[in-house]
Amino acid sequence: MAAAAARYVADLVGALERYGSRPALGGEGRLLDHSGLLELVYRLAGELADRGVGRGTGLACVFGGNRPEVVQVRLAAHLLGARLTQVVTDHATYGLDFVLRDCRPHLVVHDVPLPDTATAARLGLEELLAAAARRPAAPLPVAAREDDIARVTYTSGTTGVPKGVASTFGALASRTDGRAGREAPGLRRSGDIPPPPTYVSVTSLAQRAGGRCLEQLRSGGRTEVLAAFESREFAAACRRLGPVATYLMPGMVYRLLDDPATAAGIPGLSVISYGAAPILPERLREAVTRWGGRWQQGYGMNESAVICRLTAADHEAALAGRPGLLASVGRPAPGVEVEVRDAAGRPLPTGSTGEVWTRSAAMMTGYWGRPDLTASAIRDGWLRTGDLGHVDPDGYLHLDDRLADAVMVDGDNVYCLPVEAALTRHPAIAQAAVVGRPSPTMGEEVCAFLVPAPGHTPDPATAAEACALVEKSFSPAHRPTAVFWRTELPLTTRGKTDKPRLRAEAASTG
Incomplete structure (x- = not known):
């Protein structure tokens, strides 16, 4: 008996058929409805198939920015059951030559110049689109199967070369269960469900935002892709398209709060998801209070x-x-198990800090081509996250640091995230990042990088007051012994503070 088509892809195709005339995907001045998007996907898939892309084939896509075609090509790849790697480049992108070798693609689709080391066949995106436009929109069956590798997504590589995270179509389906689009079967068949708020996409479509766009399509909703995040352009899109849902990284929230045009509120913005990096509690409270919404x-x-x-x-x-x-x-989250464990892998009691371990059907299969790393990260079906945290008596998880980032001061662990939160309780501090550097007397010492709040200027008195808040909240060992002012904090391509860069900078100025 032949294996059934991957549910994740079959559901997407079914939604595009069911919600035909509803707006689906907009950006760069063009808007496709669900039927038009499905026709385009069939054309793209047919053209890619003629060029040798099929079930289990590696397809890499390199785009110079966010554009609707990132989503379109992803849908075509999923329909064919290809093993997809997508990269949206920016000023912080590095390691692309390694990625294009490591993912072993049969074909690379691109709209930017590629490294000379990329040896696979190449196809310009505009050439692909032009060829697809000349084809009939002939329906294709879903070739993908549950256990096929759907995506190999690369980590930012801040601690070394990027690692390819391999996820199956079955895992992608588990990630969407219980979220938008998993409505009652009768309503799913009829297509009578009202559309959700328009999703305005402002983060990398090669990462989490791409999956969110597909969730939106599954529920009959519209996505509007903005090429880049600018606070006032984002606010204008919210006013024009509201009610709007979006996903923001913490730095984006801070920029909106610090822009006088958006600080007090963003008309049309109704649902805000956030993540990708720790957010400062005081700034989060400020945003939730000012803007309202869910x-x-x-x-x-x-x-x-x-x-x-x-x-x-x-x-x-x-x-x-x-x-x-x-x-x-x-x-x-539903279907996810979480435990906090000690260095030997033993579960710790409530309130104790240790490494966060997790287990679910949505986990990766492993690191692409790296069984050694996979064996280190996955133990008896549990994934070691590398995050340090503790669970409070009500079952809420609190993150304290990254395992690799804790600062050892006189033999005691100082966790950076709580120190950063304490520093930003000072009204003159907008953002803070804490790292360690070698110390001849304490082993390591705590260093703080501070960004002043709008209307405030860096000065030693402010730094001393902020550091005093840390000491009052924790202990003298937690107090930063060195402070560096910055206009902004460096970020990785994933929107996280680039701690390795800051550690190197702190060490060089010690």
Whole structure:
């Protein structure tokens, strides 16, 4: 008996058929409805198939920015059952030559120049689009199967060369279960469900935003792709398309708060998801209070998908008298198990800090071509996240640091995230990043990089006051012994603070 088509892809095709005339995907001045998008996907898939792309074939796509075609090509690749790697480049992209060798593509589709080391066949995106436009929109069957590798997504590689995270179509389906688009079967068949708010996409479509766009299509909704995030352009899109849902990284929230045009509120913005990096609780409270709307956080990683969620109800409870909730990343998502363990892999009691381990059907299969790394990261079906955290008595997970980032001061661990949160409680501090550097007397010492709040200028008195808040909250060992002012913090391509870069900078100025 032949294996059934991958549910993740079959559901997407079914939604594009069912919601035919509803708006689906917009950007760069063009808007496709669900039927038009499906026809384009069939054309793209047919052209890619003629060029040798099929089930199990490696397809790499390199784009110079966010554009609707990233989503279109992804849908075509999924229909064919190809093993897809997508990269949206920016100023911080590096290691592309390694990625294009490591993912072993049969074909690379691109709209930017490629490294000379990329040896696979190449096809310009515009050439692909032109060839596809000349084809009939002949329907194709779903070739993908549940256990096929759907995507190999590369980590940012801040601790070494990028690692390819391999995920099956079955894992992608598990990631969407319980989210938008998984409505009652009768309604799914009829197509009578009202559309969700328009999703305005402003983060990398090669990472989490691409999957969110597909979730939107599955539920009959519209996605509008913005090429880049600019606070006022984003606000204009919200006013034009509202009600709007979006996904923001913490740095984007801070920029919107610090822009006088958007600080007080963003008309049309109704649902805000955030994640990808820790968010400062004081700034989060500021945004939730000023803007209103429904807020939700997802804590996860490429290797695991969402691990915990801080729901809209949790955010409401935080404003109503439980402010500590905003310092957490929520409770385990449906179908996800979470444990905090010690260095030997033994579960720790509530309140104790240790490494976060997780297990779910949405996890990666492993690191592409790296069984050694896979064996180190996955133990008896559990994934080691590399994050340090603790669970409070109500079951909420609080992250304390990355395992590799804790600072050892006189033999004691100093966790950076709580120190950063304490520093930003000072009204003159907008952002803070804490790293360690070698110390001849303490082993390591705590260094802080501070970004002043709008209207404030860097000065030693402010730094001393902020550091005093840290000492008052924790201990003298937690107090930064060196402070560096910056106009902004460096970020990785995933929107996380580039701690390796800051550690190198702190060490060089010691």
